[in-house]
Amino acid sequence: MTSVVLPAIIVAVIGLIMGIILTIASKLMYVPVDEKVAAISEALPGANCGGCGFAGCDDYANAFSENPDLSPSLCPVGGADVAAKIAGILGVEAGDVDPQVAMVMCTGNVSVTKQILEADRLHTCKDAKMFYGGQWACTFGCLGLGDCADACNYNAIFNAGGVAQVDKEACIGCGACSKVCPQHIIDMIPKKKLVHVACKSAVKGAITRRACSTGCIGCMKCQKACKFDAIKVENNLASIDYDACKNCGLCAKECPTGAILNQRVKKAPVQKPAAAEAAPAQA
Amino acid sequence: MTGILAIMMGVILTNNYVLSQFLGICPFLGVSKKVDSAVGMGVAVTFVMVLATAVTWPIQYLVLDRFGIGYLQTIVFILVIASLVQLVEMTLKKYMPPLYKSLGVFLPLITTNCAVLGVCINNINDGYNYVESLFCSAGAGIGFLLAMLLFAGLREKLEDSKGIPECFQGIPITLITASILSLSFMAFSGVVDGIFN
Numbered sequence: 001m002t003s004v005v006l007p008a009i010i011v012a013v014i015g016l017i018m019g020i021i022l023t024i025a026s027k028l029m030y031v032p033v034d035e036k037v038a039a040i041s042e043a044l045p046g047a048n049c050g051g052c053g054f055a056g057c058d059d060y061a062n063a064f065s066e067n068p069d070l071s072p073s074l075c076p077v078g079g080a081d082v083a084a085k086i087a088g089i090l091g092v093e094a095g096d097v098d099p100q101v102a103m104v105m106c107t108g109n110v111s112v113t114k115q116i117l118e119a120d121r122l123h124t125c126k127d128a129k130m131f132y133g134g135q136w137a138c139t140f141g142c143l144g145l146g147d148c149a150d151a152c153n154y155n156a157i158f159n160a161g162g163v164a165q166v167d168k169e170a171c172i173g174c175g176a177c178s179k180v181c182p183q184h185i186i187d188m189i190p191k192k193k194l195v196h197v198a199c200k201s202a203v204k205g206a207i208t209r210r211a212c213s214t215g216c217i218g219c220m221k222c223q224k225a226c227k228f229d230a231i232k233v234e235n236n237l238a239s240i241d242y243d244a245c246k247n248c249g250l251c252a253k254e255c256p257t258g259a260i261l262n263q264r265v266k267k268a269p270v271q272k273p274a275a276a277e278a279a280p281a282q283a
Numbered sequence: 284m285t286g287i288l289a290i291m292m293g294v295i296l297t298n299n300y301v302l303s304q305f306l307g308i309c310p311f312l313g314v315s316k317k318v319d320s321a322v323g324m325g326v327a328v329t330f331v332m333v334l335a336t337a338v339t340w341p342i343q344y345l346v347l348d349r350f351g352i353g354y355l356q357t358i359v360f361i362l363v364i365a366s367l368v369q370l371v372e373m374t375l376k377k378y379m380p381p382l383y384k385s386l387g388v389f390l391p392l393i394t395t396n397c398a399v400l401g402v403c404i405n406n407i408n409d410g411y412n413y414v415e416s417l418f419c420s421a422g423a424g425i426g427f428l429l430a431m432l433l434f435a436g437l438r439e440k441l442e443d444s445k446g447i448p449e450c451f452q453g454i455p456i457t458l459i460t461a462s463i464l465s466l467s468f469m470a471f472s473g474v475v476d477g478i479f480n
Contacts, residue, residue: 010346
């Protein structure tokens with residue numbers, strides 16, 4: 001009898017001790033869960049796209065408990081509505097939500113960019129990137145194999161003649177495509193801004209020109225043309241400071257290669273297809 | 284000192300818990316899709332292995348052996364390890380939120396990881412003293428981390444490659460990769476003995 005009872009008691013006692021320790025610990029280590037966090041999670045759209053910069057909607061909601069100063073306007077999917085709701089829960093003012101969209105900074109499609117490889121056997125941009133940098137002469141541009149389109153949950157990206165293009169209306173600004181692009185040429189930009197340097201080529205102008213006819217050659221004309229100091233040429237590549245840019249489009253008019261896109265023009269659809277892949281550099 | 288070094292090298296390379304002793308295969312196959320999460324899992328397992336040994340070794344010698352109920356080892360160890368992991372999770376959540384964030388999701392997965400239980404039991408079976416046991420557990424954890432890291436790296440490359448025949452895609456190629464990795468670790472057998480003896 002003892003041979004059964006004693007071991008049973010010992011194991012029970014060990015279990016009991018563990019149970020007591022855990023119970024005490026759960027009281028001592030209790031981390032209060034903020035009611036606001038639950039309310040915020042509720043208010044968020046639940047798309048878990050990561051557009052706010054956090055790992056998901058819950059993560060974003062949790063972040064408020066650690067950092068009360070966090071902006072309630074980070075959710076690009078919910079936009080102003082959700083920001084207002086969160087601000088209401090937190091009891092603060094909602095900032096302006098600047099809706100963002102993805103923009104493929106490349107216009108190097110088949111007609112303007114030199115092709116140096118047959119890409120039949122390459123199926124993803126990531127593959128192409130590893131395999132001699134892909135099919136195009138320009139090593140900076142869109143590889144055109146659609147990793148971004150695969151990453152997009154909203155069917156906002158399509159292929160326009162070998163270069164990816166974003167449908168501004170369908171894009172919710174989550175940034176999933178931007179993260180997956182091996183060339184890092186998809187930028188998240190304010191939706192209101194209409195003038196873009198659609199090129200990422202940071203090599204000298206002559207090299208860019210050889211690879212692609214619509215690349216930025218770094219000629220500085222745009223920088224001189226801009227009245228607001230909003231465009232700067234660095235490393236042979238122009239870049240726009242969107243805070244300073246007024247959408248005037250003077251730079252686009254000056255650009256000799258057409259690397260700067262002005263979407264204010266009504267023929268924007270034509271320009272979009274033209275935006276292609278290899279971004280040329282500017283000198 | 285040499286003894287401890289020999290134990291650690293042995294358990295990292297020749298007797299790697301995953302690749303030679305086939306313990307902890309579940310997280311090895313399950314959490315090895317990405318290098319980041321594989322490393323997180325590996326570090327968490329190492330941490331729990333050392334802690335579990337630190338607690339189970341005294342229990343074995345001070346409680347079980349004293350009352351002559353060594354046959355209850357398995358059930359008692361499982362009980363202790365599971366509670367311990369819970370406790371660690373709570374402690375981390377309260378006092379080390381950054382560490383909790385990086386290890387947190389892996390901790391519940393480890394509760395019933397057989398590699399952790401295996402290390403605790405093997406330490407007793409091999410008759411190691413307390414210090415040796417702790418180093419052996421640390422080595423086992425590092426070996427697990429090493430295996431996870433190598434395997435996750437290989438799997439990431441395989442994911443990107445479209446050259447795998449259709450019938451091998453997914454689980455089959457993963458298992459084949461695991462077997463080849465395990466095979467390559469067999470090359471270490473004898474190396475450690477050769478160095479330390």
